[in-house]
Amino acid sequence: MSTDTEAILAGVRTWAENNDVPVDSIEDEEIVVTLPGEKKLKTNVAISVFARTAHLQAFVIRHPDENSAEFNRWLLQKNLKPGPVSFAIDSLGDVYLRASVPREHLLDELDGLLGAMLSTADSSFNELLLIGFLTGMKKEWAWRVGRGESTRNLAAFEKVLSGDDNEFLGTFGEADSEPPAVEADQESDGAGPASEGAGKADEADGQASEAPGSVDEAAGQDASRDSADDQRPGPRS
Structure with missing residues (x-):
């Protein structure tokens, strides 16, 4: 890991500390931060630094139980709107948010990118629940x-x-x-969209284009509840 990558990840951690955002995990080229929401209780964003770009990925909701065509149409229509983040699905249909920027711009744009990810995940969660679950x-x-x-x-x-x-x-x-x-908040057993080609540009740079970390624990598990009653299965975030 280059010193430059270390400095970028250190900058992300400093941002998290300054904004009281928990850091879920840190690896050689990746850091995962946990953003608190309202409709979706938390959104975990994996930030991976590659040779030329930095990728951000967050799990939103698992593949729908019903109305798959309407569910995916809704996602595609949202992707038509301009903005820094876009929806993606993996081979199982689980839904993620993705964003990419030149690595040297990550820290300058980090606040806006994470704000857009949180806003999009939070505002879309209930609508997707009603369509797919x-x-x-x-x-x-x-x-x-x-x-x-x-x-x-x-x-x-x-x-x-x-x-x-x-x-x-x-x-x-x-x-x-x-x-x-209703297990809408938990990923299926499978890799996210990054492992299916979202990082191909970095392969050409000599980087392995793996999915950002293991997002089983870091991308969509429910926050703890105050009572035993709320530990029952439900359409959690």
């Missing part, structure tokens, strides 16, 4: 209501889930001990 959320709402469990983790969707359109209401009771699980 609505049936699962309906089932979980009905299960929670039927058992008298808290619906706090689904409160943002109450208008959609509590009405007559929820065909599962009344089908669960206290005897149904296992809740329907």
Whole structure:
């Protein structure tokens, strides 16, 4: 690792410290920072420094349970809008945000890039849940209501889930001990889009174009909750 790369990563860590942003992990050419959100509780961004460019990647949401065509159309339409970040999917359909800049510009543009990643991930999360996971959320709402469990983790969707359109209401009771699980916030077992060619320009520079780290732990796991009730499966961030 060159001193220059060390200095860049040190600059990212200084930015994180100055902005009270947790650093999840540091490797020779990569650092992962955790950005707190509202709809999506946290967004983990892997920042990788290569020979000529720096790449930023964040896991947003796993592949949809339903409505794949509409789900992917929504992503493509969002990519038409100008901006520093874009959506990408891996071979399993899990969704990521990506951005690339010349390595020498990373620190100057870091605040704006991370702000755009956080804003995009946070603003898109609930919309993508409604497109790709609505049936699962309906089932979980009905299960929670039927058992008298808290619906706090689904409160943002109450208008959609509590009405007559929820065909599962009344089908669960206290005897149904296992809740329907909506695992929208966890990646599938597979590499992110960077391993499928997003870093080809750096291969030509003599760099290995691997996905930014292992994002199993660092790109989309849920923040801890205050109560045992909120540890149940649900459409978490």
